[in-house]
Structures are given as C-alpha cells and as structure tokens.
Amino acid sequence: MSVQPSLPTTEVELGDPLPVLGSDVTVPLVTGGEVPYAALDYAASSPVLASVWNDVASYVPYYGSVHRGAGYLSQLSTDLFEQSRETVREFLGCRADDEVVFTRSTTDSLNMMAAVLPAGTKVYVFETEHHAALLPWRDTELTLLRAPGTRHEAVEIVAEALAGHDPERPGLVCVTGASNVTGELWPVAEITEVAHAAGARVVLDAAQLVPHRPVDIGELGVDYVAFSGHKMYAPFGTGVLAGRADWLREAEPYLAGGGASRRVVRGGDGFCVEWQHGSARHEAGSPNVVGAYALASACRALRSQGFASLVAREEALLRRTLAGLAAIPQVKVLSLLGDCAPRVGVVSFVVEGWNSSHLASALSAEHGIGVRDGMFCAHPLVRALLGNAPDQPDECGAPEPLAPGERPVNAVRASFGAGTPVEHVDRLVAAVARLARDGARWTYRTEAGRCVPVR
Numbered sequence: 001m002s003v004q005p006s007l008p009t010t011e012v013e014l015g016d017p018l019p020v021l022g023s024d025v026t027v028p029l030v031t032g033g034e035v036p037y038a039a040l041d042y043a044a045s046s047p048v049l050a051s052v053w054n055d056v057a058s059y060v061p062y063y064g065s066v067h068r069g070a071g072y073l074s075q076l077s078t079d080l081f082e083q084s085r086e087t088v089r090e091f092l093g094c095r096a097d098d099e100v101v102f103t104r105s106t107t108d109s110l111n112m113m114a115a116v117l118p119a120g121t122k123v124y125v126f127e128t129e130h131h132a133a134l135l136p137w138r139d140t141e142l143t144l145l146r147a148p149g150t151r152h153e154a155v156e157i158v159a160e161a162l163a164g165h166d167p168e169r170p171g172l173v174c175v176t177g178a179s180n181v182t183g184e185l186w187p188v189a190e191i192t193e194v195a196h197a198a199g200a201r202v203v204l205d206a207a208q209l210v211p212h213r214p215v216d217i218g219e220l221g222v223d224y225v226a227f228s229g230h231k232m233y234a235p236f237g238t239g240v241l242a243g244r245a246d247w248l249r250e251a252e253p254y255l256a257g258g259g260a261s262r263r264v265v266r267g268g269d270g271f272c273v274e275w276q277h278g279s280a281r282h283e284a285g286s287p288n289v290v291g292a293y294a295l296a297s298a299c300r301a302l303r304s305q306g307f308a309s310l311v312a313r314e315e316a317l318l319r320r321t322l323a324g325l326a327a328i329p330q331v332k333v334l335s336l337l338g339d340c341a342p343r344v345g346v347v348s349f350v351v352e353g354w355n356s357s358h359l360a361s362a363l364s365a366e367h368g369i370g371v372r373d374g375m376f377c378a379h380p381l382v383r384a385l386l387g388n389a390p391d392q393p394d395e396c397g398a399p400e401p402l403a404p405g406e407r408p409v410n411a412v413r414a415s416f417g418a419g420t421p422v423e424h425v426d427r428l429v430a431a432v433a434r435l436a437r438d439g440a441r442w443t444y445r446t447e448a449g450r451c452v453p454v455r
C-alpha cells in the first residue's frame with residue numbers, strides 16, 4: 001500500500017484537528033494490548049467538541065425551565081434558549097422572516113416538514129435519499145425521482161419531473177446536501193433554481209452538510225433546512241428546521257400541548273384552542289435548552305474556526321484516504337455521482353471477498369477503529385450502488401468469506417471531520433490493506449445479527 005508522496009504527512013502541514021472529547025480514550029484489542037480509539041463514524045454521530053462541552057458545563061449550574069418560570073434561572077435559561085435560536089439564524093444566514101424551530105433531530109425536522117405541508121402539496125424526492133428524507137411523506141402525493149449518475153443529471157431529473165408541475169399547486173423538492181453513504185455533494189443551488197422556476201419549494205436535508213460546509217439559506221436559495229446537533233459535535237438531542245414562516249404558521253401544531261397553545265377554553269364537548277404563532281407553535285412541551293445551547297455553541301465554534309480551514313483540512317484527509325484505498329486492489333469505493341463529484345469526509349467501500357460486517361468487526365477488534373457497516377438507512381441507494389436487486393435478502397451472513405463473484409449486501413463506511421487526526425485515516429488505510437492481503441487474525445461469529453469476535 002502506498003500513499004502519494006505529494007500528500008501532506010503531518011498535522012503541522014494539515015493544521016491541528018479541533019479538540020474533541022474522547023481523543024485520549026484507549027480501547028482493548030482482541031489480539032492483546034490497547035490502542036487509542038480511532039473514531040471514524042462521524043456521519044452517524046460525531047464526537048463532542050471540547051468547546052461545546054465546556055459551554056454546556058458552564059451553563060448547567062444555571063439550568064432552569066424555559067418560557068415557564070418567573071425565577072432568575074428560568075429567565076436566564078429562556079434568554080439563552082432564544083439567543084441560541086438567533087445564533088442558528090445567523091449561522092444559516094436566514095432571511096429576516098424565516099422561522100427557526102428547534103426539534104429533536106433531522107428525522108424529526110423532516111417529519112415536521114411533512115406535517116405542515118399545505119393541502120394538495122406534491123412532493124418530489126430522489127429514491128436515493130436517506131430514509132429520514134424518503135419516508136415522512138406517506139400522506140402526501142409523492143413523485144420518486146430516479147437515481148442520477150452525475151450532478152448534472154440530478155438537476156435534469158428534477159427539471160423533467162417538475163416540467164409537469166402545476167404552479168398553482170404547492171410543491172416541495174426534498175434533497176440532501178451531502179450523501180451519508182458516498183459523501184458526495186448534491187447540486188443544491190441548481191436544483192433549487194429549477195424547483196423555484198416551476199413554482200416548487202425546496203427542503204434541504206443538511207444532516208451531513210452542516211458539519212462540513214457553510215450552509216447559507218440565502219446563498220443556496222433553499223426554502224427550508226433540516227439538520228441535527230449530534231452530527232455537528234453537539235449530541236444533546238436537538239435538531240433544527242429553519243425556513244419560510246408561512247407554511248409553519250398556517251399549519252396545525254406538529255405537537256399539541258403546553259407552549260404551543262396561547263389560550264385554551266372549554267367549548268362544546270371539548271376545547272377551543274388558540275395556538276401560538278411563530279416557532280413556539282411547533283415546540284410544544286418543555287424545550288431542550290441544553291441541546292439548543294450546545295447546538296448554538298457548535299455553530300459558533302465552526303464559524304470561529306472558519307469553514308475555509310476546516311474544508312481544506314478535511315479535503316486533505318479525504319485525498320489521503322481515497323489515495324490509500326485506491327492503492328488496495330481489492331477495494332471498491334462507492335460513488336453515485338461519478339469520481340469527480342466533490343465529497344465531504346464520508347467514504348463507503350467494499351472489499352472483494354469480504355462481508356462488510358466482518359471487515360468492520362475486524363477493524364474494530366484488531367485495530368481499534370470505529371466505522372459503520374450496513375446499508376446506512378439508505379437501502380435503495382446502497383442496493384443500487386452494490387448492484388443488488390430489491391428482492392435480494394439483506395442478511396449479511398458474516399463472518400463467512402464471500403464466494404468468488406458473490407456481491408456483498410452491505411458496505412463499510414468511514415467518516416471523519418474537524419476532530420480527526422491524520423493517524424486515524426492512515427491507520428484505517430493500513431488496516432484495510434492488511435486485512436485484504438492477509439485476512440483476519442481472529443475468529444468471528446454472528447451474534448444477534450452482529451459479527452463479533454469469538455472470545
């Protein structure tokens with residue numbers, strides 16, 4: 001295995017990673033001894049930024065209820081919660097009349113989006129989306145868009161589908177900013193232009209984009225943005241749906257309860273309710289102030305570090321990873337939009353002859369590397385990338401080696417970000433090369449659907 005000599009080789013050349021919790025955690029190896037844990041599963045949940053943790057720790061002694069208490073700490077917590085909303089608004093470059101609603105996660109945000117659609121809305125979604133973007137539209141007329149082979153084709157497919165869209169009818173295109181499987185960046189601004197020309201709106205699934213690239217609602221032109229705190233270094237149970245106020249204002253509240261209601265009186269057999277306007281309408285129940293504050297802290301940290309340096313560093317890690325994997329003949333890196341499509345630090349791959357679950361388990365047990373294996377909650381996309389039919393059984397069958405010519409049913413995904421040291425991606429490449437060449441050093445078995453080392 002060789003890494004191209006022109007690639008930066010040290011942290012000095014790359015710049016230091018941002019400090020994250022867990023960077024000094026060591027994990028046991030089945031083969032004996034301990035190694036520092038290489039967290040390469042940022043796309044599932046990233047580690048916590050040290051600055052976020054420090055902010056949370058400083059606030060927690062002052063924790064109090066939000067929008068429901070007269071005491072000093074309630075007032076302080078309410079102020080922090082609303083300031084956090086303003087921080088997110090600035091971070092996203094929201095338009096003056098956009099709402100910023102705190103949710104639990106991207107999944108929650110996209111389900112909220114589906115719940116506030118005006119009657120008769122037509123929704124357009126690529127079949128390659130994450131399930132959180134694919135599945136919430138069950139009560140809506142849905143057009144599934146076929147998988148594109150290039151970024152340009154993605155725009156064309158949206159244009160074709162929307163050519164027949166009745167502009168009098170509300171329309172919504174849901175598209176991802178960066179794929180959680182391939183890391184590839186989708187042409188969001190171009191898709192938005194096409195959608196708007198046809199009278200449709202766009203909701204951006206920014207779960208994998210926000211930690212890696214600046215997301216500016218004004219610049220991209222999108223109407224709504226959804227993302228999660230736990231993928232952007234703030235894992236305290238908060239997400240965001242931000243965007244145009246009208247549909248949010250006119251819809252029934254996403255959740256019914258305290259905080260969303262302004263006035264409730266007995267009427268007839270039940271109640272007459274005057275619902276709140278603005279974000280409170282969809283934030284019933286006691287808000288998660290710690291989560292919102294942590295998410296806002298992460299926004300501040302990323303902004304103050306500057307995306308220019310974050311992107312430059314991540315792209316250097318990505319080049320290094322891709323070059324290293326390309327030098328291993330048995331490895332195939334997955335790509336939907338073509339090798340030239342820009343990516344964030346998310347790389348999925350398969351290794352000839354290996355069940356991906358077996359490989360992922362050996363990376364963990366023998367090398368201390370945490371990756372994810374599976375279909376990444378994007379089953380139609382992963383099946384298409386692996387060339388598997390929808391009716392093929394998805395059981396991974398690990399740890400048996402694949403028969404010659406047999407296709408794996410799932411993949412391995414390595415993902416990284418602002419806290420990743422070079423050593424982690426180098427260790428991954430070296431470990432994959434060694435496993436592909438020499439096989440596993442340990443014995444594995446399947447237990448409750450997972451491939452685990454025999455102990």
Ligand code: PMP
Pocket residue numbers: 043044105106107108130132133176178179180205207208228230377
């Ligand atoms: N969209 C994408 C692209 C994702 O990667 C994920 C998480 N894997 C989600 C949506 C859902 O995010 P969450 O689990 O935080 O709701």
